[in-house]
Amino acid sequence: MTAAAVSPPVAAPPAAGKRARRARRTELILLVLGMIVVVGYLAAAEANLLDTITPDFWVPAGILGVIYAAMHLVIRLRAPYADPVILPVVATLNGLGVVFLRRLDLGKAKTGERADLSIFAGEGGRQLLWTAIAVAMAAVLLWFLTDHRTISRYAWTLGFVGIILMMLPAILPRRFSEVNGAKLWIKLGSFSIQPGEFAKLMLASFFAYYLVRKREVLALASKRVL
Structure with missing residues (x-):
């Protein structure tokens, strides 16, 4: 053989x-x-x-x-x-x-x-x-x-981390997260960053994966939600 x-x-x-x-x-x-x-x-x-x-x-x-x-x-x-x-x-x-x-x-x-x-x-x-x-x-x-499809292996992790990053400034004390009345930041001394910007990328990756995997189910009318 x-x-x-x-x-x-x-x-x-x-x-x-x-x-x-x-x-x-x-x-x-x-x-x-x-x-x-x-x-x-x-x-x-x-x-x-x-x-x-x-x-x-x-x-x-x-x-x-x-x-x-x-x-x-x-x-x-x-x-x-x-x-x-x-x-x-x-x-x-x-x-x-x-x-x-x-x-x-x-x-x-x-x-x-x-x-x-x-x-x-x-x-x-x-x-x-x-x-x-x-x-x-x-x-x-x-x-x-x-191969960009490699990212799909971590789709759920990215979605979960993205949600946490979106919520993080809201639950932090004002002195660590508020700039001009908006709690969108994380401030460490003179350094500040908007975690929501990273969350957008993570959530976009998750939803791209989810919509591709569930496209046939979502195309059918039913009483199910996602």
Whole structure:
């Protein structure tokens, strides 16, 4: 009795390869368009608040462009069939967030308050720095997580931990969780964090798993609840 031959890996059909390349081109084009929008808003913010446009007004958008271009390359290599719209939408919304926070720094400079307008300073600069850290972590995760279905093994754990993180600020004393009247934070000295942001990711992973596993049951009308 001979051992069964190991079948060689099946290559993706040419049509699928073309779709993947087209999707990545679309993603890159949308990224460029998104960064153009961010550059325009940066120019408008400086013109409105400083009555002039500084020579380096475009630098935050340029840094964001480099960050998301690197993420685009990782997706091209590790997830070529991914949806081409998600990354550009995230990049554009994140870029607009950086612009709106940078407006606060520009507003302080206009009113004569002491304001540091360097790239990684102020509210906008910190947002830019955290963006770089977050995208780097996402790239590392995508590079080493070869099969996203692995996450489904921990779906119930993620859902349970997500609920705990959502509830945690509400049950902590005010001095540890309240900022501007909202109990959404966990404060440890000068460091503060919103656990709800992590809870969103965990709960999204859980519901994605649950809805896929129960899609046939949920498609039928019955008296059962989930």
